Amino acid sequence: MALPKPEVGLVIRLNYLWRRERDQGRDNARYPRPCAIILSHRRAADGLTIVLVAPITHSAPTAAGSALEIPPRVKEHLGLDDARSWVVTDEVNEFAWPGFDLEPNQDGEIAYGILPPRLFNKIRDMVLESARSGGLGRILR
Structure with missing residues:
Protein backbone atom coordinates (compact mmCIF):
# COMPACT_ATOMS: atom_id res chain seq x y z
CA MET A 1 0.00 0.00 0.00
CA ALA A 2 1.50 3.29 -1.12
CA LEU A 3 0.97 6.31 1.10
CA PRO A 4 -0.47 9.19 -0.96
CA LYS A 5 0.70 12.77 -0.76
CA VAL A 11 -10.60 11.81 0.01
CA ILE A 12 -8.98 9.39 2.46
CA ARG A 13 -10.19 6.70 4.83
CA LEU A 14 -9.68 7.75 8.44
CA ASN A 15 -10.81 6.84 11.93
CA TYR A 16 -12.48 10.23 12.33
CA LEU A 17 -13.30 11.26 15.90
CA TRP A 18 -16.52 13.25 16.03
CA ARG A 19 -16.79 16.20 18.39
CA ARG A 20 -19.69 14.50 20.21
CA GLU A 21 -17.57 11.36 20.69
CA ARG A 22 -14.69 13.41 22.10
CA ASP A 23 -17.10 15.28 24.37
CA GLN A 24 -18.28 11.89 25.69
CA GLY A 25 -14.68 11.07 26.62
CA ARG A 26 -13.78 8.86 23.67
CA ASP A 27 -10.21 8.91 22.34
CA ASN A 28 -10.84 6.69 19.33
CA ALA A 29 -13.37 6.65 16.53
CA ARG A 30 -15.96 3.90 16.35
CA TYR A 31 -15.03 3.07 12.75
CA PRO A 32 -13.20 4.54 9.73
CA ARG A 33 -14.97 6.76 7.21
CA PRO A 34 -14.13 8.75 4.11
CA CYS A 35 -12.83 12.25 4.89
CA ALA A 36 -11.80 15.11 2.62
CA ILE A 37 -8.47 16.86 3.19
CA ILE A 38 -9.31 20.56 3.51
CA LEU A 39 -5.87 21.90 4.39
CA SER A 40 -2.35 20.47 4.21
CA HIS A 41 0.74 22.43 5.19
CA ARG A 42 4.26 21.85 6.45
CA ARG A 43 4.78 23.37 9.87
CA ALA A 44 7.95 25.48 9.90
CA ALA A 45 8.78 24.83 13.55
CA ASP A 46 9.24 21.06 13.21
CA GLY A 47 8.73 20.15 9.54
CA LEU A 48 5.62 18.05 10.21
CA THR A 49 2.86 18.04 7.61
CA ILE A 50 -0.39 19.02 9.30
CA VAL A 51 -3.74 18.18 7.70
CA LEU A 52 -7.33 19.18 8.44
CA VAL A 53 -10.00 16.75 7.30
CA ALA A 54 -13.77 17.05 7.08
CA PRO A 55 -15.82 13.86 7.52
CA ILE A 56 -18.18 12.36 4.97
CA THR A 57 -21.38 10.90 6.38
CA HIS A 58 -24.68 9.36 5.27
CA SER A 59 -26.54 11.39 7.92
CA ALA A 60 -28.34 14.41 6.55
CA PRO A 61 -27.29 17.70 8.16
CA THR A 62 -29.40 19.04 11.01
CA ALA A 63 -28.39 22.67 10.49
CA ALA A 64 -28.38 24.66 7.27
CA GLY A 65 -24.88 25.39 6.02
CA SER A 66 -23.24 22.68 8.11
CA ALA A 67 -22.71 20.19 5.25
CA LEU A 68 -22.66 19.88 1.48
CA GLU A 69 -24.12 16.92 -0.37
CA ILE A 70 -21.78 14.99 -2.67
CA PRO A 71 -23.28 14.51 -6.15
CA PRO A 72 -23.85 10.85 -7.17
CA ARG A 73 -21.40 11.13 -10.09
CA VAL A 74 -18.64 12.27 -7.74
CA LYS A 75 -19.39 9.41 -5.34
CA GLU A 76 -19.19 6.98 -8.24
CA HIS A 77 -15.90 8.53 -9.41
CA LEU A 78 -14.45 8.09 -5.90
CA GLY A 79 -15.72 4.52 -5.59
CA LEU A 80 -17.99 5.33 -2.64
CA ASP A 81 -21.35 3.64 -2.12
CA ASP A 82 -24.49 4.96 -3.83
CA ALA A 83 -26.28 6.16 -0.67
CA ARG A 84 -26.66 9.93 -0.25
CA SER A 85 -23.68 11.47 1.54
CA TRP A 86 -22.60 14.86 2.84
CA VAL A 87 -19.27 16.47 3.69
CA VAL A 88 -19.64 18.01 7.13
CA THR A 89 -18.28 21.56 7.13
CA ASP A 90 -18.63 22.62 10.76
CA GLU A 91 -16.11 20.24 12.31
CA VAL A 92 -12.69 18.85 11.39
CA ASN A 93 -9.95 16.61 12.73
CA GLU A 94 -6.38 17.93 12.66
CA PHE A 95 -3.37 15.64 12.76
CA ALA A 96 0.24 15.22 11.66
CA GLN A 106 -11.80 -2.29 0.65
CA ASP A 107 -9.24 -2.07 -2.16
CA GLY A 108 -6.33 -1.78 0.28
CA GLU A 109 -5.84 1.93 -0.47
CA ILE A 110 -5.78 4.91 1.91
CA ALA A 111 -7.20 7.28 -0.73
CA TYR A 112 -10.37 7.10 -2.78
CA GLY A 113 -9.47 9.95 -5.12
CA ILE A 114 -9.67 13.72 -5.53
CA LEU A 115 -12.80 15.86 -5.32
CA PRO A 116 -13.53 17.98 -8.39
CA PRO A 117 -12.11 21.51 -7.89
CA GLY A 134 -16.71 30.63 15.53
CA GLY A 135 -18.74 27.51 14.77
CA LEU A 136 -15.97 25.20 13.64
CA GLY A 137 -15.24 22.28 15.94
CA ARG A 138 -11.57 21.28 15.65
CA ILE A 139 -10.42 18.02 17.19
CA LEU A 140 -6.65 17.62 17.54
CA ARG A 141 -5.64 13.99 16.99
Missing part, protein backbone atom coordinates in the same frame (compact mmCIF):
# COMPACT_ATOMS: atom_id res chain seq x y z
CA PRO A 6 -1.76 14.65 1.50
CA GLU A 7 -3.10 17.12 -1.06
CA VAL A 8 -6.20 19.24 -0.62
CA GLY A 9 -9.32 17.66 -2.06
CA LEU A 10 -8.03 14.12 -1.56
CA TRP A 97 0.42 13.22 8.42
CA PRO A 98 0.29 10.28 8.19
CA GLY A 99 -0.75 9.76 11.81
CA PHE A 100 -2.13 6.61 13.34
CA ASP A 101 -5.74 6.85 12.21
CA LEU A 102 -5.45 6.20 8.46
CA GLU A 103 -6.96 2.89 7.41
CA PRO A 104 -7.04 1.11 4.04
CA ASN A 105 -10.35 0.91 2.18
CA ARG A 118 -15.46 23.34 -7.92
CA LEU A 119 -16.93 21.00 -5.31
CA PHE A 120 -13.78 21.17 -3.18
CA ASN A 121 -13.79 24.98 -3.34
CA LYS A 122 -17.41 25.08 -2.08
CA ILE A 123 -16.54 22.72 0.78
CA ARG A 124 -13.42 24.70 1.69
CA ASP A 125 -15.36 27.96 1.65
CA MET A 126 -18.03 26.50 3.95
CA VAL A 127 -15.38 25.25 6.40
CA LEU A 128 -13.73 28.69 6.35
CA GLU A 129 -17.10 30.36 7.01
CA SER A 130 -17.66 28.02 9.98
CA ALA A 131 -14.23 29.01 11.30
CA ARG A 132 -14.89 32.75 10.80
CA SER A 133 -18.23 32.54 12.60
